[in-house]
Amino acid sequence: xxxxxxxxxxxxxxxxxxxxxxxxxxxxxxxxxxxxxxxxxxxxxxxxxxxxxxxxxxxxxxxxxxxxxxxxxxxxxxxxxxxxxxxxxxxxxxxxxxxxx
Numbered sequence: 001x002x003x004x005x006x007x008x009x010x011x012x013x014x015x016x017x018x019x020x021x022x023x024x025x026x027x028x029x030x031x032x033x034x035x036x037x038x039x040x041x042x043x044x045x046x047x048x049x050x051x052x053x054x055x056x057x058x059x060x061x062x063x064x065x066x067x068x069x070x071x072x073x074x075x076x077x078x079x080x081x082x083x084x085x086x087x088x089x090x091x092x093x094x095x096x097x098x099x100x101x
Contacts, residue, residue, distance in 0.1 A: 002034030007061050008092075009078050010070030012041035019043075026070060026092045038064070061087070068092045 008030065010022055023042040030037045038060040040053070057078060061067070067082040067089045082089050 001030070001066070004035050004065040005063060006030050006035045006037045007064035007067045007078070007082070008037050008039040008041070008070070009067055009073045009076060009082075010039075010041045011072040011076070022070060026068065030068065061085075066090060 008023060008026055010026075012019060014022075019042050023039050027037055027039055027042065040057045040060065058081070061078055061082060062085065064082075064087060067078070067087050069079065069089060069091050073079050079089065
């Protein structure tokens with residue numbers, strides 16, 4: 001996976017600490033494997049500009065080489081859009097990241 005642009009997709013619910021715990025291991029492993037990672041769910045801001053946030057997420061998603069999903073991502077709009085665009089979508093496992101690096 002080294003050198004690939006990864007869109008790390010997972011639920012953006014909960015506190016910043018909840019999101020850091022949910023995304024942290026995958027984010028660290030993907031970066032250690034040499035990936036360029038975008039994780040909009042990690043930095044989601046409920047008080048932000050929703051239209052601008054969705055537009056930025058769409059740009060990042062369409063620029064990705066692969067979408068890596070965390071548990072709970074299957075119901076998110078980005079998951080459906082990635083599938084519709086024919087992007088490669090894979091579930092995150094630490095073992096898979098190490099093997100693909």
